[in-house]
Structures are given as structure tokens and as C-alpha cells.
Amino acid sequence: MSALEPFGTRLRHAMDERGPLCVGIDPHASLLSAWGLNDDIAGLERFTRTVVDSLAGTVAVFKPQIAFFERFGSRGIAVLEKAVEELRAAGALVVMDAKRGDIGSTMAAYAETFLHKDSPLFSDALTVSPYLGYGSLKPAVDLARENGAGLFVLALTSNPEGAEVQHAVREDGRTVGATVLGHLAAENAGETPLGSFGAVVGATLGDLSSYDLAINGPLLAPGIGAQGATPADLPGVFGAAVGNVVPNVSRGVLRYGPDAAGLREAAERFAAEVREAVAAA
Template identity: 75%
Template sequence: MTEPVPFGARLRAAMETRGPLCVGIDPHASLLRDWGLSDDVAGLERFTRTTVEALADRVAVLKPQSAFFERFGSRGLAVLEKAVAEAREAGALVLMDAKRGDIGSTMGAYAATYLDRDSPLFSDALTVSPYLGFEALRPALDAAHAGGAGLFVLALTSNEEGREVQRAVREDGSSVAATMLRHLASENAGAAPLGSFGAVVGATLGDLSDFDLDVNGPLLAPGIGAQGATPADLPAVFGDAVRNVVPSVSRGVLRHGPVTSGLRDSAARFADEVWAAVN
């Protein structure tokens, strides 16, 4: 059996050929209304299919937010399964934004759901929360290694509430966030051209020079667009690690739907602006 190509290598190739943009698929009720759709499974399916058909053949990463599908129960999850499969068939990498985090067999079950290649929800990468301890993520780390998938670990999120945990200082004088970044650097040691285990670091946070963001892995940067950050802000926030940044935009692109050309043109503008800022 052929070894799967690691997520980090596939992501680097996608970033170089399609640009380093991630577009979120966030079908919350207000966006469905803005698109003239009903807030039900039919509206969810139309919104998701339109977004995937418009973008999956041209952006590097699509990031469905699982919660907006879960709220419709099993029928919503069926829409999510189809979207994941169709996006990957069209060449996009799929990052499942589910922020799972637990211990032992429960973490193992989450890993099997999203990181096992035989699962209907298998995704190229998964967002996870490390705040039961980084090593509690080991079942997901192991599953990702085995399946050629990746993880994005919450490290320095853009929400104000995150500071009380992420900026808290440990006994050794380092912050919790800095500790998570060190763990990721260790997990990615020796990987080329890019490790498969990245951090979530908000693009709205300003100067982060106190943190070593060089984890030899990708940095998912939410906050571009509706949350106030712009692609031009990325070099100041991420410094020398900016080449590994995957900026994430959701409403900034999705508000231009349901017309396919609106979605494509908006994503292309963001991608061009990111490319110019990063290079």
C-alpha cells in the first residue's frame, strides 16, 4: 500500500499553485437569509453546493464549520459529507473546523471520524483544542501521521476571552500559547517542505514578536475580512513565518454569493492581495 503524501507537503504544493487562501464555509442563518435561502436543510444544501462548485477548483483550502451543519442533525451531516467529498474531488484541501479536544478513547473516536481515510467525513486536516493538555491530542496526532492528514491546534486565537488561557504563565515562566507552539515545532521536526501540524493564530492580534511562530508548519490565520484584518497586515503580525500563513476568510467572500462569479471574484481578490503581501 502506498504511503499517503503528508498534509504539509500537499498544502505547500496547493499554496504555491493556487495561492495560500482558505475560504470558510459557514452557512449560518443570517448568510442563508442574505442569499435568499430558507434556514433549513434545503437552504443549507443549496448554499453549500454553490460555494463548493464556485471555489473548490481554485482555492487551496475550503474550511467547513461543522457546527452549522450539525444544527440540522443527520440531514445536515449528510450535506457536510457530500461537500467534503466533492471539494476534495475538485482539488481543494478540506480543513474541518470542528475544534475537537478530549482525552483517551473519546479523542480517538474524534480522530477516527475526521482523520481515518475510510470515514465518510475524512478531511485533509482538522482543528483541535489542546486545553486538556497537548499530549491528550496524541490519538489525533497519531491518526494524522498514519493517514497523511494534518491538525491545526488552537494557540493564539483572536477572541478576547482566549487570553485568559492562552496568555497564562506556567511555572517555567512561559505562556501556555508558547508551550503549544513548542510542542508543534517538536512534532514537525525534520518535516519538509512543511510540517503537517499547524497552529491557529489570529490575524487581528498585532505584533506577535514575543512568540516563536516558526513551528515548521502552517499557521491558520482567521480574522481577514469581516473581523477587520487585511492581507497587508500579515507581515507585521507573522514576521519571518509569514510564508507559512494560510489566511482564512469566510464572510468576506461568502457575502458576495449566491452568484458564482461574485464568490470567485471575491476569492480571487483576496488571494491576489495575500500573494502580494506574503511575497
Template identity: 85%
Template sequence: MTVLESFGARLRRAMDERGPLCVGIDPHASLLSEWGLNDDVAGLERFSRTVVEAMADRVAVLKPQSAFFERFGSRGVAVLEKSVEEARAAGALVVMDAKRGDIGSTMAAYAESFLRKDSPLFSDALTVSPYLGYGSLSPAVALARESGTGLFVLALTSNPEGGEVQHAIRADGRTVGATMLAHLAAENVGEEPLGSFGAVVGATLGDLSSYELDINGPLLAPGIGAQGATPADIPRVFGAAARNVVPNVSRGVLRHGPDVVALRDAASRFAEDVRVAVAGV
């Protein structure tokens, strides 16, 4: 089996060449309506095809939210498969936002669904939840290493409910979120130019100076745009790790659709603003 160059190396190059930006593919009902599309499989397909056409040959990362496709059953998943295939063929890295988390053979099956090279949903990386214990992710970690893919582990998420788990203090005095970051730093030791095991860290969380964010891996950062954070906030929130931040923008770009040129222009503006913001870090 031909093994891909590591996800971390491919991501670093894509961010340097195309700009540090991840655009979500989030076809929720209200956005379909804003685009003048029906909330059905035909609308889903039109939306996804337009986003891929507009973005896949120029942004570093596209991140489809699996749930918005799964809600239409097998026909929706078929649209997702096609979107992933076409996005990767056009040069974008695809991060599947599925937030899978389980144990043993079930975790292995989730990983195979998205990280096995002959899977119809094969993606460059997968979001996963570690809250059955970080060790529960071992099958996904192993397959990611084998296939040259990556993981983004929920660590410090932007939703307010996340704090009751992620900021909880363990017996050793460290928060649960900090523990997840430490695990990821250990996965990425010695990897160049960037490790393949990243964390999800919200850009809206404010001062994170008490956390060791420099894990030698990417930091997928939701919250830029419609949720209130701006590219200028990235150095303040992420400090020395700002260059490894992959800002995730969804509504801030997608609201400019369905016009392809307007979508491209919005994405270009965000990417350039991020590039300028982190240039001095």
C-alpha cells in the same frame, strides 16, 4: 493501505499553485438569509453546493464549520459529507473546523471520524483543542501521521476570551499559547517542505513578535476580512513565518454570494492580495 503524501507537502503545493487562501463554509442563519435561502436543510444544501462549485477547483483550502451542519442533525451531516467529498474531488484541501478535544479513546474516536481514510467525513486536516493538555491530542497526532493528514491546534485565537487561557503564564515563565507552539515545532522537526501540524493564530492579535511562530508548520489565521485584519497585516503580525500563513476568509468572500462569479472574483482578489503581501518575506 495507501498513505497520502503528507498534508504539509500537499498544502505547500496548493498554496503555491492556487494562492494562499482558506475560504470558510459557514452557513449560519444570517448568511443564508442574505443569500435569499431558508434556514433549513434545503437552504444549507444550496449554500454549500454553491460554495463548493465556486471555489473547490481554484482555492487552496476550504474549511467547513461542522457546527453549522450539525445543527440540522443527521440530514445536515449528510450535506457536510457530500460537501467534503465533492470539494476534495475538485482539488481543494478540506480542513474540518470541528475543534475537537478530549482524552484517550474519545479523542481517538474524534480523530477517526475525520482523519480515517474510510470515514464519510474524511478531511485533509482537523482543528483541535489542546486545553486538556497537549498530550491529550496524541491519538489524533498518531492517526494524522498514519493517514497523511494534518491538525490545526488552537494556540493564539482571535476571540478576546481566549487570552485568559492562552496568555496565562506557566511556572516556567512561558505562556500557555507559546507552549502549544513549542509542541507543534517539535512535531514538525525535519519535515519538508512544510510540517503537517499547524497552529490557529489570529490575524487580529497585533504584534506577536514575542512568540516563536516559525514552527515549520502552517498557521491558520482567522480574522482577515470582516473581522478587520487585511492581507497587508500578515507580514507585520507573523514576521518571518508569513509565508506559512493560511489566511482564513469567510464572510469577506461569502457575502458576495450566491453569484458564483462574484464569489470567485472575491476569493481571487484576497488570494492575490495575500500573495503580494508576503512576497517579500
């Protein structure tokens, strides 16, 4: 594989060309059932194939949630590997949602799995948790830089339970979430058009003007659709940083399957609504 351009550059181009949307691939048992599929490996395979065949050529970014594949053991991981390869071959970017985080020496092994260019699960970016200390993520930051990949670091998550950790105030008066954002701003300093080290910030969180979201990197925004947020909420949540938002919709798109046209229309509608909301901001 020839050397990749930095993830931030590739992400900016992909969203300019294909529209500002990340479709989550979350094969919930309830979705398999709604699509008329069994909750087994054949059902998982068919579900994943349908999403890839319907959307890989038009959607900018996909975020497979590894938990729904791991549920089926090694055969589930094989389905995921194939999907990652096909999505990337079709020109889409893949953010692996594995939310890894551990002491540095173990983090290095997680990084090898998802961020080394020769790994079968190599992804354009990986979600990671900084709650063993931001510095514990260094092996992933370094390997991502080396391979033109990126990270999305959990900063302010979309679930209400996240606040007890992320809004906690440190001795220096800053919240834990703000501290994570500060580390990412330092990581991305001077990068153009966009740094490769993003934050996860929920679209469900309301006004975040007390946080400095100007990290010069992408802001992955889950929470649209099934969790209640809408594209129209984005400017109110992200303010001046709204242009760097990568909105994720999983169930909100997937519920329109298995019909390929239904999936495509849903993805196009969300991308158009995001574009409209960002342009009006």
C-alpha cells in the same frame, strides 16, 4: 484510496498552485437569508452546492465549520459529507473546523471520525483544542500521521477572550500559547517542505514577536474580513513566519454570493492581496 503524501507537503503544493487562501464554509442563518434562502436543510444544501460549484476548482483550501451543519442534525451532516467528498475530488484540501478536544481515549474516537481514511468525514486536516493538555491529542497526531492528514491546534485564537487562557504564564515562565507552539515545533522537526501539524493563530492579534512562530508547520490565520484584519496586516502579525500562513476568510468571501462570479472574484482578490503582502514582507 492510495496512501496520501503528508498533509504539509500537499498543503504547500496546493497553495503554490492555487494561491494562499482558505475559504471558510460557514452557512450562518444570516447568510442564508442574505442569499435569499430559507434557514432549513434545502437552504443549507443550496448554499453549500453554490460554494462548491463556484470555488472548488480554484481555491486551495476550504474550512467547513461543522457547527453550521450539525445545527440541522443528520441531514446537515449528510450535506457536509457530500461537500467534503466533492471538494477533495476537485483537488482542493479540506480542513474540518470541529475544534475537537477530550481525554485521550475519547480523542481517539474523534480522530477516527475525521482522520481515518475510510471515514465518510475524512478530511485533510482537523482543528483541535489542546486545552485538556497537549498530550491528550496524541491519538489524533498518530492517526493523522498514519493517513497523511494534519492538525491545526488552537494556540493563539482570534477572539479577545482567548488571552486569559493562552497568555497565562506557567511556572516555567512560558505562556500557555507558547507551550503549545513549542509542542508543534517538536512535532514538525525535520519535515520538508512543511510539517503537517499547524497552529491556529489569529490574524487579529497585532505584533506577535514575543512568540516563536517558527514551528516548521502551517499557521492557520482566521480573522480576516468580518473580524477586521486584512491581508496587509499579515507581515506585521507573523513576521518571518508569514510564508507559512494559511489565511482563512469565511464571511468576507461568502457575502459576495450567491453569484458565482462574485464569489470567485472575492476569493481571487483575497488571494492576490495575501500574495502581495507576503512578497513585500
